[in-house]
Amino acid sequence: MNPANDPPLNAYSQAKLLNEGIPSAPSAISSCLDNVTSQLNKNEKVSALWKDWPKIAGKELSLHCTPLSFLRGVLIIGASHPQWVQALIFNKNQLLAALKAKGHEVKSLKIQNHYKPQSKTKDTQKAIWKKHPSRIDIHGISKCTFCNSPAPSGEISLWGKCGFCRRKDLSTEFKK
Ligand SMILES: [Zn+2]
Secondary structure, three states: OOHHOOOOOOOHHHHHHHHHOOOOOHHHHHOOOHHHHHHHHHHHHHHHHHHHHHHHHHHHHHHHHEEEEOOEEEEEEOOHHHHHHHHHHHHHHHHHHHHHOOOOOEEEEEEEOOOOOHHHHHHHHHHHHOOOOOOOHOEEEEOOOOOEEEEOOOOOOOOOOOHHHHHHHHHHHHHO
């Protein structure tokens, strides 16, 4: 790797220095600013890790697995499906080595299922439907002032027009 081509990122060059075995300068700096910048450093480390993650894990794996937290050297990775948990476990040592090679101070990996909360979404959808303006049985029916067709009152009172007219508005807004 040619150092002249490296981007002048602090976290990156610090990691690079550590990689090259010159720990004295960065550690001296970090110890004297420790209290002030510890939170900042933590965030930088995590964001650097997030940035490197697709390169470390590869395209396929990084699409389905995300670093969830990075605390005291323990990196927790969430996988979207048991199949990807298996893939992570299978590649655990390789990933750990790749993370270390990139200068991330990861001591161990923890892998867990990280499902998208589907049951919660269902509840929310139910709640939305309960109050949905398109429900004639709750809100009654009236006439849209734009297209003159009968429309749920809930839609008229919410948007000032029927759902069809609103969708037309929205689609022209998107085209702009
Ligand atoms: Zn209308």
